[in-house]
Amino acid sequence: MKASAVAHPIQGLIKYHGLEDERLRLPFHDSISVCTAPLATRTTIEFGEGETSSATIGEEPATGREFERIADVVGPVLRLAGADLKFKMMSENNFSSNIGLGASSSGFAALALASCRALGLELSDKEVSRIARRGAASAARSVTGAFSRLRRGIGDVDTYSQQIASEDLEMGIIVALVPAFKRTEDAHRDAPSSPFFRSRLAEMPMMIDKMELAIRQREVGRICELAERDTLMLHGITMTGATEMLLWRPETMSVILKVRNMRERGIPAFFSIDTGATVYVNTFPDRVKEVRAEIEDLGVDTIECTVGGAAREVKDHLF
Numbered sequence: 001m002k003a004s005a006v007a008h009p010i011q012g013l014i015k016y017h018g019l020e021d022e023r024l025r026l027p028f029h030d031s032i033s034v035c036t037a038p039l040a041t042r043t044t045i046e047f048g049e050g051e052t053s054s055a056t057i058g059e060e061p062a063t064g065r066e067f068e069r070i071a072d073v074v075g076p077v078l079r080l081a082g083a084d085l086k087f088k089m090m091s092e093n094n095f096s097s098n099i100g101l102g103a104s105s106s107g108f109a110a111l112a113l114a115s116c117r118a119l120g121l122e123l124s125d126k127e128v129s130r131i132a133r134r135g136a137a138s139a140a141r142s143v144t145g146a147f148s149r150l151r152r153g154i155g156d157v158d159t160y161s162q163q164i165a166s167e168d169l170e171m172g173i174i175v176a177l178v179p180a181f182k183r184t185e186d187a188h189r190d191a192p193s194s195p196f197f198r199s200r201l202a203e204m205p206m207m208i209d210k211m212e213l214a215i216r217q218r219e220v221g222r223i224c225e226l227a228e229r230d231t232l233m234l235h236g237i238t239m240t241g242a243t244e245m246l247l248w249r250p251e252t253m254s255v256i257l258k259v260r261n262m263r264e265r266g267i268p269a270f271f272s273i274d275t276g277a278t279v280y281v282n283t284f285p286d287r288v289k290e291v292r293a294e295i296e297d298l299g300v301d302t303i304e305c306t307v308g309g310a311a312r313e314v315k316d317h318l319f
Contacts (some may be wrong), residue, residue, distance in 0.1 A: 010105045010138050012143050035308075055067055073112050105142040211227075
């Protein structure tokens with residue numbers, strides 16, 4: 001009754017912002033992302049007859065709201081298995097969390113898959129994605145991996161993720177690290193208070209369709225272009241909500257301006273920013289080294305990423 005899983009975090013390409021149902025983590029609209037390897041979360045969970053459940057992330061015990069979200073994922077798995085058991089969970093990232101790299105997506109995806117496997121549930125990726133979504137809507141897309149679309153249905157059962165294209169569709173991704181602590185849940189809660197929120201909702205069906213078409217037609221330049229456009233729209237919402245959350249830092253703006261400058265010089269580079277200050281700089285695979293060197297000239301630390309696959313079970317446990 002023990003299993004481990006690994007999942008890659010996501011970069012939002014067409015991002016969701018705000019939750020229509022916070023308990024079930026149902027967003028207002030569909031979203032599309034790409035998984036970023038070699039960034040990964042490894043999670044081990046074991047079920048048994050103990051008196052209490054426990055969870056550790058890195059070397060820190062998960063408490064409060066953090067533990068509640070873990071229980072929100074494990075609970076449905078226990079109900080499906082018809083079991084009343086306690087659990088011990090350990091999770092580790094090979095990257096920093098809370099800086100806009102999607103740690104919640106890979107964390108809850110790995111947790112959902114490991115929980116299902118530990119209890120002997122052989123569910124499809126689509127079914128596991130529904131469970132992972134209870135922790136974070138982005139985690140559903142981390143389950144199915146590569147280029148995936150979270151389809152927003154009417155309720156819990158028909159809101160799930162499906163892969164659009166596998167990791168054989170290559171895209172160059174440079175992560176420009178800008179550490180700045182934030183709480184994504186606060187941003188989601190604040191989003192509907194922006195006067196521009198409803199306008200963005202009206203644009204989403206068209207943006208989603210354009211992005212899916214670009215992915216299916218393997219038009220990497222168009223994917224990068226649309227992701228940058230969506231970034232500007234999303235952060236316009238974040239900055240104009242009730243609490244006027246300004247998540248960018250001076251380094252964020254330096255990277256944005258450098259990317260624009262590169263394009264003026266004929267270098268295909270595009271920025272994409274999830275809820276945070278860290279910037280993804282997207283390009284063609286054969287231009288990665290050139291683009292990365294330009295970003296590092298700013299004195300910003302970088303990570304070179306490729307397209308990551310779906311969540312998977314592994315045999316090497318954390319405990």
